[in-house]
Amino acid sequence: MKKFLLPMLLLVMFGCYYDSEEGLYGKPGTGCDTTVTKFSTEVKPILQSNCLTCHANSVAAGSGGGIKLQDYADVKTYADNGKLIGTISHTSGFDAMPKGGGKLTDCNILIIQTWITKGKLND
Template sequence: MKFILPTAMLMALFVSFSQTSCYYDNEVDQYGVTACDTTAVSYANDIAPIIQQNCVACHQPGGSQESSAMDTYDNLVNFAVSAVDRTNGRGNLMPPSGRMTSCNIALLEAWVNAGMPNN
């Protein structure tokens, strides 16, 4: 009986540890940064480059989806909430070629949840 409690605690610790390590995304992004830090997301430094690389080929004036242009801050704010849905696969997945990295998706979502600061 004496061993049951410590064993249960160890298992709980192990489970919470493995969940933590799954929660954080260690993918290397385009700048070679390994951690996915969603605590202070910047439009200029984080969001604009993600949208530029993954979305504006179609979503810009003159592109195939110019009615939902996202090439500037003012254009993006109109579609950012739907963009979070689409990049998560709710509705047709965006970009159509395949899911972005989970870090990019998390950054976009964090920025929208922060009220889309133009920072």
């Protein structure tokens, strides 16, 4: 019985290690934490820092081509029609956003993509 103890211990340790790595860092290997992708605390701040200078409700008509990205309902519209992810991933056929600025980091794009995949919740 004793000789089974070590392999079993290693198995248990490895199992726990794998779980916790995924829990801590989201997608393994990317270094990008996508475990929490709430609209209020993850997605909105990214839009606030990178998009609302042109797409806030008060300025959208003048500088954002009439496109508002401040409130959940408006963001969801562009998430639903594919334009949110298309523009920020610089997919051909979409206007690259942020307009005239640098592309979002891979991690920020992944967070928004994950929020969309998880059902675009207003959480």
